[in-house]
Amino acid sequence: MTATEPWLRAFADLAHRSHRAPPDDLPVAVNAALRPLRVSVTIYLVDAEQDDLRPLPEPGRAAPEPLPIDTSLAGRAFTQVEVHAGHGPPPRLWLPIVNGTDRLGLLEAFLPEDVDPADEAPRDGLRLIAGLVGHLVTSKSAYGDGLHRARRSRPMALSAELLWQLLPPLTFATSNTAISAILEPCYEVGGDAFDYALNGATVSLALLDGVGHGLPAVLTTSVALSALRAARRAAADLVGQARAVDAAIAGQWTDARFVTAVLAEFDTDTGALRYVNAGHPAPVLLRQGRAVQTLAEGRRLPLGLRNDRTDVAHVRLEPGDRLLLHTDGVTEARDTAGDLFGLPRLADLAERHIRSGLPGPETLRRISHAVSGYQAGPTRDDATLLLVEWSERAAAITEP
Template identity: 40%
Template sequence: MPEGTYRAVGEPGGPEDAVDRGEGFGERLLGRLLDRAHETPPQLIAPLVAEEIRAIGGRDVSILLQDYAQLSLVPLLDGDLADGEPLPLEGSIAGRAFLSETVAEQRRDDGVRLFLPLLDGGDEIGVMALTMDSVDDGDRRWLRRLARLVAGMLVAKSPYTDHFLRTRRREPMSVPAEIQWSLLPPLSMATPEVAVAGILEPSYNVAGDSLDYALDDDVLHLLVIDAMGHGLNAAVLATVAVGAYRHARRAQAGLAELYAFMDTAIDAQFGPDHFVTAQMLRLNTGTGHLEWVNAGHPAPMLIRDHRVIGALEGPGTLPVGFGGAKPQINTRQLRRGDRVLAYTDGLVEEHTAGGTLFGEDRLVATIERVSPASATVRQMVRDLSHTLMRERGGITSDDATLFLIEWCGATAGHPTGWCG
C-alpha cells in the first residue's frame, strides 16, 4: 500500500476502499467528526472518536482523563475504546505527554503508539492514545488538531452526563466535596497574557475551601476562600460566599463592593458567628497592575525568577461575614513573568508527623525547590501540592488549597505564544 493511504479497518482491500491522507485530509476528518458530534449523546462521544480514527487506519484508541487528585490518568471505558489500568502521571509515557503538553510517541513492532494531550483553553483534560502503522509530519499536525477537538467535545458534553466525572474518581467522594467541586471553574486557564492554575486537597473530602476566577476583557478576577468549620456546614457557607461573589462580580462591582456584598449576604444568612476568610484579587492583564482585599487570609506569595520575593502584605480587612467592616484595598505592580501564589492556612498550620508546625518558612523553601523545574503554572501548582503533602507526611487534617497566577503581559508571552 502506498505511503499516506490506509484502508478502513474491517473493509475489503481494494484500492477504492483506501483512504487518501493527502492535502486536506485532516480538515475533512475534523469536519466530519464535528458534524457528527453535534447530535451525539455524551456517552457515545468517545466511541464516535474511536470509529473515525479506525476508519483511517488507527486502532487501540484510548481516552484517559485526569483524576481529581491530579495523580493519574484514568481510562474512559466507553464502547470500543481500548481497556486498561489507570496510569501514573509520573513515570508513564501518557503522563509525560500530559505533563509536557506535547505529543509523545512510542515505536513498537506493530507501528507507532501516539499519546496526545487533551487541552481546552489551557485546561488539562487528559490524554488520547492511538496506534498507527506509521506517521509523518502531516499526520502529527492533524492528530494534534484532532486532540484539541476531542478535548473541546468532552468539555462541552460533560455537563450532560455523570460518566466523565465518575471516571475521574479513584476514591469515594464526600457530600461536602461534591458540593465544592460543583462550584469550581476549570482549574487551569492560559492565554498569551496570563495563566492560572489551582488545586484542592484533600480532593475527595474538601469542604470549606474554594476558588473562582473570571477573565473579562483585560481584567482577571480571582477569589480564594476558606469557610469556617468542617463538613457540610462549611460547604454550605462556601456556596453562599461564592454565589454572592459571582453575583456582585457579574454586576461589575469593584473590590470594595464585592467584599461588602459578600459580607452582607453571609451576615444576613448565618449571623455574626459564621465567617469566611478570603483573598479577592483583580489583575489588569495589559498593565500588570494587581489589587487585592485580604479578608483575614494568609498573604499571597510573590514569586520572581523562581525565588519568593516576599508575601504581599498590606492592611487587612475583617473576615467576610462579621458585618460592616470597611475593606482595605492593596496594590502592587507586577513584572512580566511574576507569579503570585494564594493559599489557605491548611498548608502552613498543619503539623508534620513529628508534631512540628509546618509553617511559612518551609512553604517558602518548598516553593523555591519546586519552581525551577516547573515550566507552567499547571505543573508548578500540581508539583507543589504533591510535594507539600509528602513534606507533611501525607497529613491533611484541614483543607489545603493553592491558586497560582502568572502574568506575562500584553505582548510578551512564552515562546509558544501562551502564558503559563
C-alpha cells in the same frame, strides 16, 4: 490530495457525529471518525487527585490499566503538555487533551505500521482531534455521569460534589497571563474555593476559606462565592464585593460564621494589582524565580463579620512576576513530629519548580502532592493553591 486532507475529513466527521453522541459514546465516535485512516485511539482522563490517567471504557474493547502520571511516558506528555512518541509495535503517539489550556487527559493513538509517528501529518491531524476531544469532554460532561465517574478512584463526599460544580476550570491562560489552581483533598473538601474572571484586561481573583469543615463550611463558602460573583457582575469594586459577601453571610446565618479570603484585581496591561485580605494568609510574590515578599497589606476582618472599613492595597507587578495564593491548610499541614509544612518550605518548592520551567498547573500539582506526602495521617484541612503568572512564556507553555 494533500497529506492533511484525510485528517480534516476525520475532524469534520467527528464534529458531525458529536452533535447527538451520548457522553458514554465519545470513544466510539472518535474511533469511527478515525477508522478510514487506520488509526485507533484510547482516551484517558486525569483523575480528580491528579495521580493517574484513567481510560474511558469502550464497548467491545478491553479497558487498559490506568497510567501513573509520575512514572510513565504518557504522564510525561501530560505534565509537559507536549506530544510524545510511544514504543511500538504498533507505533503510537501520546497527545495532551485540553479544553483551552485546562488539562483534562491524554489521547493514545495507535498508527498503522507504515506510518512514521515523526511525520508532521499524523501529529498535526491528531492534535486537531485531541483538541476537539477536549472540548467534547467538557461539553458532554453536563449530560451524563460516565465522564465524571471515569475520573474518580472512589466516591465523592456530598460537600465535594457540591463545591466542584461551582468552581471554574483549574487552568486558564491568555497571551500574557496564566492562572492555575488546585484543591485537596479533592474527594472530601471543606470550605476552600477559588474563583477568577477576565473582563477586558482585568483579571478578578478570589481565594476563599469557609470556617469549619464538611458540608456546613461548603454551604458558607458557596453563598460567599455566589455573592461575590453577583456583585462583580453588577460592576462592584473590591470594597463592594467584600460588603456583598458580608451581607449575604450575615443574612443567612446568625452564628457568626465567616469566610477568610483574598480578593484581587489584576490589570494584565499595566501590572497594577489591587487586593483586599480578609483574615487570610498573605499571598507570596515571586520575581525572577525567587520569593521576594508577601503581600501583607489591605487587611480587614474575615468576610461575614461586621466590618466598618475595608482598605484596598496596591502593588505594581513586573513582567515575569508570579503571585502564589494559598489557604492555611498548605502551610499548617503537620508531619509525624508535629512540625508545620510552613511558608519557607512552600516558597522553596515554588521557586524550584518555577525555575525548572514547568507549566503552572504542573508546578501546583507537584506542590500539592508534596503537601499531601508531608502530612501525617488524615488531612485535617483543605489545602488550596492559586498561581497567577504574568508571563508570555508561562502562558504559552500551558498550551499543547
